[in-house]
Amino acid sequence: MTLAGYECDVLVIGGGIVGLATAHALRAARPGLAVTVLEKEPAPALHQTGRNSGVIHSGVYYRPGSRKARFAVRGAAELVTFCAEHGIPHGTPGKLIVATEPEELPRLHELAQRARRNGVPVRELGPAQIAEYEPAVAGIAALRVETTAQCDFAAVARELARLVRVRVNAEVVAIDRRVGRGVAVRTACGEVLRARAMVNCAGLHSDRIARLTGDEPGLRIVPFRGEFYRLRPERASLVRGLVYPVPDPAFPFLGVHLTAGLDGEVRIGPNAVPSLAREGYDWRTARLRELVDELAYPGVWRLARRHWRYGARELRRSWSKRAFTAGVRRLLPGITEDDLLPSPAGVRAQAVLPDGTPADDFEVTEAPHTVHVLNAPSPAATACLPIGRDIARRLLSTLA
């Protein structure tokens, strides 16, 4: 590959919601800038962006001052406005975070305090008030978050894709960066594209793209599949809005929740099980090379050793529909196994540090002519607009 002459100013690798929001922010900041998004699939948003819960999180859960907290609060409001302005279906049903056991009450109270510190208004409810919102839900206490909204993130991504330049079927397989001379990338069909700078928004593959660039990310993407069921349509009236359990603070996942979607379908999930491939949407999909690579990473073993109990419970709920149903019945006692129908899964790109700790915050690093987005799990879809602006600001300062 040679670096003489540039096809564009910035190449963005990855046509998920973060890459597309970044391209949009770059164009908004510098209207003359030539930005191209390279997406390996035949269409944008086919991975995390198109396979999630569709919830615009209001910012309850995240450590005050963290990027997740700041960007979720700001991003949620901006995304609702974006949906309204671009005719994308959305709604603001609000949500309940429900404690079902007395030992969850201190954590629920801590969440209320955290939400308030993040500027998110919440109300603490007792069982009678829970029943007013969700008559079929069992709980001893709850938090009511009025501002939690929903939208179709894939529709948001498609709208962003309409506003920027996207090349699909363009898988980046090699990258050559020379300091002072920009970046050249080669796609799987042998085409070489040159740019002054590059942004890595490759989601489940972002650590590999960083390594292709010659940068050591210092973490590893570990794919955690989130499996869903949906309620039989005749039983969908059991859930009116969004109902979440009290999350386990040791994990960046929110726990299996009930989501009455904009289309009236109630989805139940996601759990969190290790995936046998980065794009492994079921147990049958395994990629030996990816597995070997993952198992060679000490962080994975340390994570497994520390959290094997949680992992074993999640595996049981993945392999046994009865166990999954029993877990859900704590929140929704009226359902049976027969009420749950299969629904497509998603895979989260969760970065894990070498000591086995799951990266807690969004992780964005800078290198010459390059910005890498190395950890953008939930609520990155909610927060995509401020994340995109943050990346654009960092990249433009390297181009100045």
Ligand SMILES: Cc1cc2nc3c(=O)[nH]c(=O)nc-3n(C[C@H](O)[C@H](O)[C@H](O)COP(=O)(O)OP(=O)(O)OC[C@H]3O[C@@H](n4cnc5c(N)ncnc54)[C@H](O)[C@@H]3O)c2cc1C
């Ligand atoms: C089960 C589940 C539930 C979730 N629920 C929510 C929620 O309710 N609310 C919320 O805010 N967030 C939620 N999230 C998180 C949210 O979906 C992600 O944070 C967000 O979609 C990340 O977007 P992304 O653009 O970084 O990644 P992706 O959407 O995965 O996009 C990355 C893109 O890069 C492309 N790519 C990869 N490698 C290459 C390459 N070599 N060349 C070219 N292209 C490449 C991929 O094909 C892909 O399209 C959930 C996620 C999951 C999995």
